Amino acid sequence: MDVGAISFLQLPVEILCDVLQVLSVKDLLQCNLVCKRLRRIINESSALQFTIELARCRMKPAPTSKLPISSRLRILRDRENSWRTFSPKSQHKLKLNHSGTVYEFAGGVYGIGKEIDRRTAYITFYDLHSVMSGAQRSITHTFTDVNVIDFTMDPAQDLLVLVSMNEDSPYLYDLHLRTLSLNEPHPLAPSPILPCYRKLPGLNLTEGAVQIQISGDVIGFLVKEALLSLRAHFEVFKWQAVSPNSCMVKSLFGIDDFTFLSEDHFLLVEPNGLFDVYSFSDSISDPTNPILRACYELPMLSPAYSFWYISLSSNPSPRFPGPTGEEKTYHCSPADRLHACCIYVYQSALPNRDTVYPFVFFFHPDTLLNPPLPRKPSSGNAGIDLFSTWQGPNAIEASSPSTLDYNSPVLSDLVSSSASSAPSSPQSGSSASSVSSDDTSHNLLNFPTPRAIHAGSSSMLFDTSPSTSGRATPSSTQSRIPIPWEAWGPQNTRWFLEHLSKDWQRSIYGLRTADCVVDRAALEDLLHCDGSRDLSGNSEYRHGDSDSDNEDNGGDESDEDEDAFIFDEAVGDIESQLGCTSTLPKFLRVRDFNPYSISKALEEEEEIPGTQDPPLPRTPCSPSYDVQEIGGCSPDMIRDRGGYRRVVNGPTKVNVRGVFRENIVSCLPYVEVISKDTFNVNEIMMDDCRLLLIKRGRGQKLKTINVLTM
Numbered sequence: 001m002d003v004g005a006i007s008f009l010q011l012p013v014e015i016l017c018d019v020l021q022v023l024s025v026k027d028l029l030q031c032n033l034v035c036k037r038l039r040r041i042i043n044e045s046s047a048l049q050f051t052i053e054l055a056r057c058r059m060k061p062a063p064t065s066k067l068p069i070s071s072r073l074r075i076l077r078d079r080e081n082s083w084r085t086f087s088p089k090s091q092h093k094l095k096l097n098h099s100g101t102v103y104e105f106a107g108g109v110y111g112i113g114k115e116i117d118r119r120t121a122y123i124t125f126y127d128l129h130s131v132m133s134g135a136q137r138s139i140t141h142t143f144t145d146v147n148v149i150d151f152t153m154d155p156a157q158d159l160l161v162l163v164s165m166n167e168d169s170p171y172l173y174d175l176h177l178r179t180l181s182l183n184e185p186h187p188l189a190p191s192p193i194l195p196c197y198r199k200l201p202g203l204n205l206t207e208g209a210v211q212i213q214i215s216g217d218v219i220g221f222l223v224k225e226a227l228l229s230l231r232a233h234f235e236v237f238k239w240q241a242v243s244p245n246s247c248m249v250k251s252l253f254g255i256d257d258f259t260f261l262s263e264d265h266f267l268l269v270e271p272n273g274l275f276d277v278y279s280f281s282d283s284i285s286d287p288t289n290p291i292l293r294a295c296y297e298l299p300m301l302s303p304a305y306s307f308w309y310i311s312l313s314s315n316p317s318p319r320f321p322g323p324t325g326e327e328k329t330y331h332c333s334p335a336d337r338l339h340a341c342c343i344y345v346y347q348s349a350l351p352n353r354d355t356v357y358p359f360v361f362f363f364h365p366d367t368l369l370n371p372p373l374p375r376k377p378s379s380g381n382a383g384i385d386l387f388s389t390w391q392g393p394n395a396i397e398a399s400s401p402s403t404l405d406y407n408s409p410v411l412s413d414l415v416s417s418s419a420s421s422a423p424s425s426p427q428s429g430s431s432a433s434s435v436s437s438d439d440t441s442h443n444l445l446n447f448p449t450p451r452a453i454h455a456g457s458s459s460m461l462f463d464t465s466p467s468t469s470g471r472a473t474p475s476s477t478q479s480r481i482p483i484p485w486e487a488w489g490p491q492n493t494r495w496f497l498e499h500l501s502k503d504w505q506r507s508i509y510g511l512r513t514a515d516c517v518v519d520r521a522a523l524e525d526l527l528h529c530d531g532s533r534d535l536s537g538n539s540e541y542r543h544g545d546s547d548s549d550n551e552d553n554g555g556d557e558s559d560e561d562e563d564a565f566i567f568d569e570a571v572g573d574i575e576s577q578l579g580c581t582s583t584l585p586k587f588l589r590v591r592d593f594n595p596y597s598i599s600k601a602l603e604e605e606e607e608i609p610g611t612q613d614p615p616l617p618r619t620p621c622s623p624s625y626d627v628q629e630i631g632g633c634s635p636d637m638i639r640d641r642g643g644y645r646r647v648v649n650g651p652t653k654v655n656v657r658g659v660f661r662e663n664i665v666s667c668l669p670y671v672e673v674i675s676k677d678t679f680n681v682n683e684i685m686m687d688d689c690r691l692l693l694i695k696r697g698r699g700q701k702l703k704t705i706n707v708l709t710m
Contacts, residue, residue, distance in 0.1 A: 025055040046070040056596045058336035062328040072329040082710040086643035086673045092131045094705040105506045107155035120148040141183040154214045171195035190242045197233050215260045216319025238284045247289035259312040261365040269310045273298040294371040295482045300661040306348040313340040313504035332510040340504040357659045358498035367492040494668035495654045506685040511594040514686040516586035585678035592671045601647045601671045643675045
C-alpha cells in the first residue's frame with residue numbers, strides 16, 4: 001500500500017516544537033502567521049513563549065537554571081510586569097555591620113569597605129538574595145598584607161580585584177586577583193598580581209584617582225592622573241592569560257573615564273569633551289593594540305564655560321558571564337545595554353564661584369560602534385565642507401531637525417498569548433493584540449540604526465594632524481577627525497539635567513535606569529516653615545529638577561522657562577543645600593529604553609478610554625505638581641497600578657541656560673514610570689530584579705539600605 005508523504009503540519013506536536021525551537025525569533029514569529037495550528041502550538045508551548053519573551057525583554061537564558069521552563073516563563077513575565085507597573089513584590093532592610101566610603105554592587109552582592117587610616121582594612125560582602133528569605137548571609141575579608149585603596153568584583157566568576165599601592169615595586173599599583181568566596185589567589189589567574197603604571201625615575205609619585213572595571217576575562221584599569229607625572233594611564237588586561245597580557249593608552253592631557261562598549265571595544269573620554277573609541281584583538285599584547293577607531297565630539301560649550309569632569313557608566317559589562325545558581329533564570333543580553341554619560345561644566349571665568357552645572361545623557365553602544373562616514377572634502381573648501389553631508393550605511397539625507405519624523409512606527413504585540421496554556425501570572429501583562437497582516441509588524445522592535453540628522457559646524461576645531469596625546473600605540477600616528485555632535489548625537493541620545501551626587505554606575509542596568517525625585521509638596525512644607533527660604537525667583541534656592549529637564553517637548557525654541565531656577569548642584573544633594581537633618585521623601589522613577597517596552601506602553605495607552613483626550617484626573621495620592629516643577633508626574637502621565645507612566649518618543653529640548661551654545665535636542669525614546677508612594681531615600685542602585693534604596697545621614701554617612709524586590 002502506498003503511503004502518501006506526510007506534511008510538516010501533520011507531524012506530532014512534540015516534533016513540531018523541537019523544529020520550531022531551533023528557529024530564530026524572527027522566523028518563529030513569522031510561523032505564527034502561517035496557520036491556526038502553528039499559532040496554537042507556539043502559544044501553548046512554554047519553551048517557545050520563553051524564547052520570544054527573552055528576545056522582547058533583551059535577555060539571555062541562564063545555563064545553570066534547573067527550573068522548569070514554565071516556571072522560568074512565569075518568573076520572567078511577572079518580573080517584567082513589576083518593572084512596567086512599578087509593583088515591588090517585597091521590601092526588606094539590609095542589616096549593615098559597618099559603614100564606609102568604598103563600595104560595590106554587582107551580581108546580587110553588595111560589598112562595602114571599612115577604612116582605617118585612609119586605607120580599606122576589611123570588606124563585608126552581603127548576599128542580597130538571602131535578604132529576601134530573612135536569613136541574611138554575609139562574609140568579611142580582612143586585608144593586613146595589602147594596602148587596598150579600591151576594589152571591584154564579579155560574583156559570577158568568584159572574582160575579587162583589589163587595587164593596592166606598593167612602595168617597594170617599580171610599579172605604582174598592583175591588581176590582586178582573588179576569589180570572592182575565600183579571599184585566596186584566583187585559580188584561573190596565571191599571576192595573582194597584575195602590576196600597573198611603571199614609576200618614572202626621579203619623581204616621587206603618589207596615588208591618583210583610579211577606576212576599575214571587569215568585563216569577563218578582561219579588566220580595564222584607569223589612572224586618571226598621577227601627581228607630578230601629568231599623564232593619564234589606561235590599561236586593558238586579559239587576567240586569565242600569561243604575561244604579557246595587556247595593552248595600554250597613555251595621554252598627556254588626561255582621561256576622565258572609560259567604559260567597555262563591546263567585548264573588544266572600549267571608550268575613553270578626554271577632558272576636552274572628545275570620545276575616543278578603541279578596539280583590541282584577542283591577542284591583546286600585540287603591538288598594534290589598541291587601535292583608534294573613531295572620535296566623537298560633544299555639543300559646543302559657550303565661551304565662558306569649560307568641562308570640569310565627564311564620567312561614563314554602564315551595567316552589566318559586555319562580557320558578563322551571567323548569574324549562577326538554580327534560581328537564576330535569565331540575565332541581561334550583553335548587546336543590549338544602555339550607557340550614561342554625566343557631564344559637569346563650570347564657569348572658568350568665575351574662579352571664586354564654586355558652581356557646577358551637571359547634565360546626563362543616555363545612548364546605546366551601537367551609536368558609537370557604527371559611526372557615520374564623512375564625505376570626502378571638496379577641493380578648496382576642506383575646512384568648511386568636510387562634514388556638510390554624511391554618506392554611508394548609517395546616513396540619511398541631511399535635513400533640518402524640525403523636518404524629521406522622530407516618531408518611530410509603533411509595532412503591535414506579535415504573538416497573542418491569550419490562548420496560551422503556559423502558566424503565567426494573571427497580571428503578567430503578556431496578553432497581546434491580534435496579529436496584524438502587515439509584514440512590518442512581525443519583527444521584534446529594535447534600536448534604530450544610528451544615523452545623522454543635521455551635520456552642522458563642528459563644536460571644536462578639526463584636528464587633521466597626527467595625534468599629540470602621547471599614546472604609546474601605533475594609533476598615535478593616525479589622523480583624528482572628530483565626528484561632530486550634530487552628526488551623531490541628537491537622534492541617538494536623550495538628555496536631562498542632572499545631580500552632582502548621582503551614581504549612575506549602579507543606577508543603570510541593561511536598558512533601564514532608576515533615580516528618585518523630590519516630593520514637591522513635602523519640599524514646600526519644609527520651606528514654608530522657614531521664612532528665609534521660598535521657591536520664588538528671588539530665592540537663593542532655585543527650583544526645577546531633572547525630571548522636567550526644562551524640556552520643550554515640541555523640540556521648538558522656547559524661552560518660557562528662562563527665569564526658572566535649578567538647585568546649586570555644587571553643594572550636593574537637596575538635603576545638604578537646605579540644611580535638613582532628615583531625608584526628604586522622594587518618589588522613585590524608572591526609565592525603560594527597551595523599544596519593545598515603548599511599543600507595549602503605547603498599545604496599552606490606546607486601549608485605555610480617554611487617553612487621547614485631556615489628561616486623566618489625578619487621584620488624591622497623585623503628586624500635585626507638573627513636569628516643570630521638582631519631581632513628580634507630567635500632565636501626560638496615566639495611572640497604572642503601582643505608579644504613573646508616560647511614553648516619550650518625540651524630540652525634547654533641554655534648556656541649558658547658556659552653558660552650551662544651543663539648547664540640546666535629543667530623541668532617544670523611553671518609557672517613564674514614577675511610583676505613587678514616596679520613600680525616605682538619598683539615592684538608588686539597581687540590578688535586574690531589585691532596587692537598593694540608600695539613606696545617608698550627616699556627612700553622607702551610610703545609615704540604612706532597603707531592598708525592593710521586583
